[in-house]
Amino acid sequence: xxxLAPLLAVAGxxxxxxxxxxxxxxxxxxxxxxIPFERLRLLAGELSAHLGQPMSxxxxxxxxxxxxxxxxxxxxxxxLVLYWVAHLPLSLGQALLVFTVSALGMALPSSPxxxxxxxxxxxxxxxxxxxxxxxxxMAALVTHAVQYIPTTLAAVxxxxxxxxxxxxxxxxxxxx
Numbered sequence: 054x055x056x057l058a059p060l061l062a063v064a065g066x067x068x069x070x071x072x073x074x075x076x077x078x079x080x081x082x083x084x085x086x087x088i089p090f091e092r093l094r095l096l097a098g099e100l101s102a103h104l105g106q107p108m109s110x111x112x113x114x115x116x117x118x119x120x121x122x123x124x125x126x127x128x129x130x131x132x133l134v135l136y137w138v139a140h141l142p143l144s145l146g147q148a149l150l151v152f153t154v155s156a157l158g159m160a161l162p163s164s165p166x167x168x169x170x171x172x173x174x175x176x177x178x179x180x181x182x183x184x185x186x187x188x189x190x191m192a193a194l195v196t197h198a199v200q201y202i203p204t205t206l207a208a209v210x211x212x213x214x215x216x217x218x219x220x221x222x223x224x225x226x227x228x229x
Contacts, residue, residue, distance in 0.1 A: 068117070074104055128152045131196050139192035147182050154178035155196065171197045 074081050081101045088094040131152040135141050143151070158174025159167045175193035176186060184192075 071104060074101060075106065127156070127200070130199060131155065134196045134199055135192060138195050139188065141179070141184060141188065141192060143182065150182070151175060151178040155193075168197075 078101075082098070085094060085097045085101055088097055128149065132145075132148045135143060135148050135151060141148075154177065155171055155174045158170050161167070161170055163170040172190065172193040175196060176189040179189035179192065180186065
């Protein structure tokens with residue numbers, strides 16, 4: 054369970070940030086005004102306006118439950134690939150360590166889809182557990198494919214069904 058501590062800290066920190074944003078909108082606006090780039094400042098201002106809205110207890114609980122469900126499913130998917138596909142003899146704690154390191158690696162700014170960063174994070178984590186590099190790379194590639202391909206296909210389906218466009222000016226209502 055000690056492996057879950059960083060994830061719980063991030064989730065708790067995110068909840069705290071949302072709480073502060075809803076209670077102190079003037080402070081958030083002053084911070085947004087410090088952003089030197091106009092487009093980034095506009096994006097941050099719009100995002101903070103939406104995220105800073107006061108939320109009911111029910112909505113907060115629903116969002117927390119949905120976020121927890123997404124993370125649990127993400128971890129479960131990684132665990133299943135490591136156990137059933139890669140056949141790695143890991144304990145639950147070790148598999149959660151690999152998941153946590155890969156999730157942190159995916160959070161780093163990198164190439165689209167975190168191609169290469171995810172693989173490096175998984176290979177490093179599995180290397181700490183004495184898994185040979187070739188097996189670790191195979192597990193990394195499969196876990197990344199299992200995460201990335203369905204999400205990308207779902208996004209393409211949503212874009213085609215909603216008639217949204219990827220570039221500004223092409224959206225039905227104007228700029229994105």
